[in-house]
Amino acid sequence: MITSLSIKNYALIDSLQVQFNQGFSIITGETGAGKSILLGGLSLILGKRADLSSIKDASKKCIIEAVFDVTNYHLKSLFDANDLDYEPQTIVRREILPSGKSRAFINDSPVNLSTLQLLGEQLIDIHSQHETLQLVDDSFQFEIIDALAKNNDLLNNYTSHLKQYKLAQKELDVLLKFKAEAIKEYDYNTFLLKELTEANLVDGELVSLEEEFETLNNIEEIRESLSHSTQLVGEEEIGILSLLTQLKSNFKKISAYANTYQSLFERIDSSFIELDDVFAEMEKLQEQLDADPERLEKVNSKLLLLNNLFKKHLVSSVSELILIRESLSEKVSETENLDDRIQKKEKELKVKNDVLNKLSKELHDNRIKAIPELATQLEDLLKDLGMPNAKFQVSLKFGEAFYSNGKDVLSFLFTANKGGQFNELKKAASGGELSRIMLAIKSILSKYKQLPTIMFDEIDSGVSGEISNKMGQIMLQMSQYMQVFAITHIPQIAAKGHTHFKVFKEDVDNITLTNLKKLNHDERLVEIAQMLGGIEISSSAMAHAKQLLN
Structure with missing residues (x-):
């Protein structure tokens, strides 16, 4: 208020x-x-x-x-x-x-x-x-009936379930639309996934494959270089290791004379150890080096495959191809599982549909019971308001669709005259009659x-x-x-x-x-007397005003 x-x-x-x-x-x-x-x-x-x-x-x-x-x-x-x-x-x-x-x-x-x-x-x-448009509005007419039917809690329950139902329906529509689109892409995605799966992708393998290819493809040059290098380092009389041995021996004799000589000796000894290790590594590589035309062909084929996949998918690394493979796997899996998901969602929707139908029927039954009482109250009030022949014909049809307040389709008809034809309120009632009908309806609503x-x-x-x-x-x-x-x-x-x-x-x-x-009381008395008889207040107007106030 x-x-x-x-x-x-x-x-x-x-x-x-x-x-x-x-x-x-x-x-x-x-x-x-x-x-x-x-x-x-x-x-x-x-x-x-x-x-x-x-x-x-x-x-x-x-x-x-x-x-x-x-x-x-x-x-x-x-x-x-x-x-x-x-x-x-x-x-x-x-x-x-x-x-x-x-x-x-x-x-x-x-x-x-x-x-x-x-x-x-x-x-x-x-x-x-002049403001009676609300009367001819379906939602307001339902509000009147539901007030008498005491449907408030039931309507709140229905509204909550309708919201869930619409959400489930929307989710099902998305799944069906996705399925329609996914089916078109499924075969192509499956082909791409198979191609990437069969490529046996390993993150970081590109560098090692390129190195292996270069080694196998240039094996003679590498072998020759390693052979010559091991000779330079390991030959008995003039090899670098032999010469370093002599150099180390010379400085060992004088290393005790001064720190400078000792330091040089240690550096030469360190170089000897490092070179000896290099020599051992070169010998090992030389022993492992072996021409393998078949392996070279496999490595070359794998590199060609990777490069073709890079071009097809517009990427430049194996890790990106792996991500694409995982994405394709998810898409294919989603498509393959769609039918199960759709079936589950349809079952869920069926349950919600049954609940809404039950609630809609309860709303309908309550309204059917309330309609005669509404018509009686309205007609009684309108008799007092100078409309003794006013009659209402209210009918409900249980429809097919779920509306915001149930499944009912409402027909709210009226006639102001005895034997008159029933028609919609806006066509059957004048402005003054609509105003009195609205007053009667608001009066009834206020009780409920x-x-x-x-x-x-x-x-x-x-x-x-x-x-x-x-x-x-x-x-x-x-x-x-x-x-x-x-x-x-x-x-x-x-x-x-x-x-x-x-x-x-x-x-x-x-x-x-x-x-x-x-x-105040006296001022009010004067005001009502003036409303009765004009500015010049007569004794009869004042008496009438007192009578009305009392």
């Missing part, structure tokens, strides 16, 4: 602050006093687009702020979903800057208009005689679910005194369950409110301003 409203620098309002109570509040005022301005300011809080022309003083910003008690509205999940701080006393503020820029805040957190509208829908329902604050904007226009009296009584009954406002010109309705506000204009310093005042 709205507990307070503050409007600054908006249209004809300079500064207005008002506190609201629970129950049934009346707002009256002469035509043109500014009731529409009040509604316009309130609509900005609910997310309506701002208009720069609505700023009273173009040099200052316009600020509209409202405080709502949301304790009983179960809105914490909405706050959490929109990353807002949840407060039982929620403050909504809208600012229009002189530049034309608009800003909105919920509990001091900046929000965009869509978030403001989302919250606004849960806080206030402004209803005028927590509704937002409702503001009836002159929905009593054009109705007789007795019918307006019934309308006021219905609004008063609704206020037992929710906060109700009525903007009205009819004294019978105005007298039924728990609190009464008057919108009026006044001239201050040659400027016309709109203001809102809460009336």
Whole structure:
């Protein structure tokens, strides 16, 4: 419920602050006093687009702020979903800057208009005689039936399972699409995988293969070079090792005479050891060296194969080919396992489908039971509202598809006249009749679910005194369950409110301003008497006003 409203620098309002109570509040005022301005300011809080022309003083910003008690509205999940701080006393503020820029805040957190509208829908329902499109909307008609059928928990359960079902269906569609595409590539991927598998790829083998190829391909030159080298080093009389032995012997004789000679001796000895090791290695290589034309052919073939694979797959290393092989293996494996995965997903979908069908049937059965009660309540209320022949024909057909609220297809038909043909609401009812139907429906809904604050904007226009009296009584009954406002010109309705506000204009310093005042008992008596008989209050009007208030 709205507990307070503050409007600054908006249209004809300079500064207005008002506190609201629970129950049934009346707002009256002469035509043109500014009731529409009040509604316009309130609509900005609910997310309506701002208009720069609505700023009273173009040099200052316009600020509209409202405080709502949301304790009983179960809105914490909405706050959490929109990353807002949840407060039982929620403050909504809208600012229009002189530049034309608009800003909105919920509990001091900046929000965009869509978030403001989302919250606004849960806080206030402004209803005028011309705003009855909601009545012909399927989702609203289901909301009415489900409220009487007490389907709330069942609907939440259905919605949760429907979400899971749609996700599973989406996953199955992806698998089927992937299979259709994978089948086209399967044979080619299998061929590529076989080719790479048969290549017996070993990470790092390219370097060793190239070295082996060069060795085998130049074996005679290598053999000749090794033979000559071993002769140079190992020949008995003039070989390098023989000469180093003599050199080492010469320096060994004088090494004891000075450190310099000792150092040279050690270096020569070290060179001898290193060269002797080199000589042994050369002999070993010479012994191992053996021409192998068959091996040379194999190495050459492997290198040619690798180079061809490099070109085909646009890579330059064996490690990259191995990665491609692993990727192809996964793709081929996925394709081969797709049927199993699809079968499992189809079974999962079948289970979810069965659960949804069961829940849909429960929703359907509950609705079927609730429809007669809904029709009876509506028709009884409409009799009191001057529509004695109003009849509803509500039928449900259990359909094939899963909708957001079950599988039902709803037909909500109406006739206002005895023996009249049933038709859709928008075709069968006039604007005034639709307005009274909406009042009856909101009255019924208020008994079964927590509704937002409702503001009836002159929905009593054009109705007789007795019918307006019934309308006021219905609004008063609704206020037992929710906060109700009525903007009205009819004294019978105005007298039924728990609190009464008057919108009026006044001239201050040659400027016309709109203001809102809460009336006390005596002021209220005068206001209702003026509504009955005009500005000049007669004794009969005053007596009638007292009678209405009592």
